[in-house]
Amino acid sequence: DIQMTQSPSSLSASVGDRVTITCRASQSISNYLNWYQQKSGKAPKLLIHTTSSLQSGVPSRFSGSGSGTDFTLTISSLQPEDLATYYCQQSYITPFTFGPGTKVDVK
Amino acid sequence: QVQLQESGPGLVKPSETLSLTCSVSGDSISPYYCNWIRQPPGKGLEWIGHIHYRGSTDYNPSLKSRVTMSVDTSKKQFSLNLSSVTAADTAVYYCARVSSAYYTPLDYWGQGTLVTVSS
Numbered sequence: 001d002i003q004m005t006q007s008p009s010s011l012s013a014s015v016g017d018r019v020t021i022t023c024r025a026s027q028s029i030s031n032y033l034n035w036y037q038q039k040s041g042k043a044p045k046l047l048i049h050t051t052s053s054l055q056s057g058v059p060s061r062f063s064g065s066g067s068g069t070d071f072t073l074t075i076s077s078l079q080p081e082d083l084a085t086y087y088c089q090q091s092y093i094t095p096f097t098f099g100p101g102t103k104v105d106v107k
Numbered sequence: 108q109v110q111l112q113e114s115g116p117g118l119v120k121p122s123e124t125l126s127l128t129c130s131v132s133g134d135s136i137s138p139y140y141c142n143w144i145r146q147p148p149g150k151g152l153e154w155i156g157h158i159h160y161r162g163s164t165d166y167n168p169s170l171k172s173r174v175t176m177s178v179d180t181s182k183k184q185f186s187l188n189l190s191s192v193t194a195a196d197t198a199v200y201y202c203a204r205v206s207s208a209y210y211t212p213l214d215y216w217g218q219g220t221l222v223t224v225s226s
Contacts, residue, residue: 001168034212043201043219044152049212087152091210095167096142098152 002026002090006099014107019075021102023088028068032092035064035073038101039084047086048073080106109133111141111202111217119196119224125189129202129217132183136160140205141185142213143176145198153198157205158185165208192224 003026013019023033031051036044046055048064051071061076075082083106088099115127129141143155156166158176166174175188189196199221203213 032210036213043216044213045216046212046214049214050210055212055214089152089213091205091212093209094154094165095156095169096154098154100151 001095002029002093002097004088004090004097004099006086006088006102008102009100010103010105012105012107013078015078015080017078019078019082019104021073021086021088021104023066023071023073023099025069025071025090029090029092031067032090033064033066033071034089034091035062036087036089037082037084038087044087075104078104078106082106109204109215111204111215113200113202113217113220115220115222117221117223119192119222120226121193121224122191125187125192125196125200125222125224127187127200127202127220127222129185129187130183131185131204136178136180136183136185138206140208141176141178142203142205143187144201144203144213145196146201146219147195147198155187155189155200157208159208194224196222197224198222 035048038044052064085101110132112130137160140157142157158164173190177186199219201219203216205211
């Protein structure tokens with residue numbers, strides 16, 4: 001199985017801050033990396049697919065980059081509604097696997 | 108608008124079989140795959156497997172011996188059976204759609220259903 005890691009596991013930032021979350025795969029997954037946002041008590045929501053493609057309706061302050069094994073999710077200007085846990089997921093090969101999540105707190 | 112809805116018992120006894128259904132509305136179930144993902148309370152996400160609308164399946168090896176998935180195209184429903192459950196199977200179970208077996212993201216998710224394994 002491809003192992004996914006994320007860092008940091010949690011962070012706290014102020015409104016307007018730039019936030020970066022890193023995801024690493026245990027082997028190359030090309031660009032088949034997706035990001036999901038999960039708010040408390042809700043299902044995950046797709047934010048970014050295939051490394052850098054913004055899902056329809058997702059604010060443009062979210063962006064993704066990377067390739068191979070190293071990927072990042074950036075929130076350019078953190079907003080109060082971004083309070084959530086963020087998961088990366090590889091869709092390159094089954095079993096599909098998720099990172100352990102990064103919990104984002106807004107100060 | 109595409110909607111997925113999980114349904115099934117919220118409580119299952121140890122050693123019994125967990126059975127859930129995912130109902131699709133707002134779109135055809137073809138040519139999609141239905142994925143099942145679970146999340147133990149306070150923990151991360153685990154992919155259980157997926158089934159194509161034509162019935163082909165791919166299961167997580169960690170659960171493969173206990174998982175069966177099926178589809179009823181006339182009802183636009185996908186089903187998950189997980190046998191011989193233990194407390195470790197207590198989780199919120201989600202169904203989610205992808206458009207191909209590989210490479211594509213989980214674009215639509217159900218709201219999830221909590222299944223507790225307890226006597």
